[in-house]
Amino acid sequence: MNFWKDFNQGLIKENPVLRLMIGLCPVLAVSNNATNALAMSVAVAFVLIGSNFVVALIRKIVPDEIRIPIFIIIISTFVTISDYVMQAYFQDLHHALGVFVPLIVVNCIILGRAEAFAYKNPVLNSVLDGVGMSIGFALALGSIGMIRELLGAGSVFGFQIFNPAVAATIMILPPGAFITIGFLMAALNKWENKVQ
């Protein structure tokens, strides 16, 4: 039950993007189509789960005063790995995501979970927390990416749904990201109020 709770809370209740308002930059920047959004989520999931695992593993031997620099080094190691793997095998994606791959290192979700959760909990719980948070992040990022691609280019994951000539191009331009996330948050507020 306890494991389920660790996994579950990242999904909606503490959804990192729509509830905690952290890790916003990649969400808005790479969500102009569903494929990029998915790729970004995978990269963030890899770094988050990996760093949660390592931090939980070494939490007993890390001196309290220098824990933040140590976390940052662990995180940047995983970020560098994902950056180079992406560059080697997925050139197009690497080009599309650009500077946002190395910027995962300052994504507040990852350092936040290392500090708030993995540093205080055993390995298995931390990994589950990482998985839950990653899925929550992917849900938010993926839904924003799909909405923007559908409205802005008339397609989802590159499959044409309707004629792009009638699509609202503004949705795949920067303002569309702000509009989509604003309305999504308002909808979540309303839905949560109804549930309670």
Add this chain to the structure above:
Amino acid sequence: MELFGIFFAAFLINNILLIRFIALCSFFGVSTKLDTSVGMSSAVIFVMTISSAVSWIIYHFILAPFHLEFLRTATFILVIAGLVQLEELYLKKIIPHLYRAMGIYLPLITTNCAILAVAFLAIDYRYSFLQAMVYSLGVSFGYSLAIVLFAYIRERMALAPIPKWFQGYPIAFITAALMSLAFLGFTGMFGL
């Protein structure tokens, strides 16, 4: 003229907050009051210029000659974190007035991704040292312009009648969308 182009593109056309979507946490976090946003932007201008100079030098004179480019993510973040600490100590001692004005925003800047992004972008764009300096000035002024304007609008919005579900962050995002739309209008200016 070329330097002017770099400055102007970074300042308005590719505004780091509204068009490039970098450092949004601080954009929404510290823009609820006008004076906090002014404090944050002065700290950003100060730190970004120094840290992009230092990271440019480290990359081109230490990492590149020894083929250690793969260490740049780890190196830059540590250099910036260390630099912010040093700057804080230095300011506190030498210019206490400025230190009080920037206050708590200096340590917060370590997690401001704009600083790190500018260090990366100046290298990705293959800028010379002078170009990198002009670029980071342009970015930090663009940051200040956007965040101060946004804070001003948000202060006014406190009095406006807003639908219940849109209060707080949702309406802030929609405001940002309208500002971003306005900044999109600079595209193509001066042929950039």
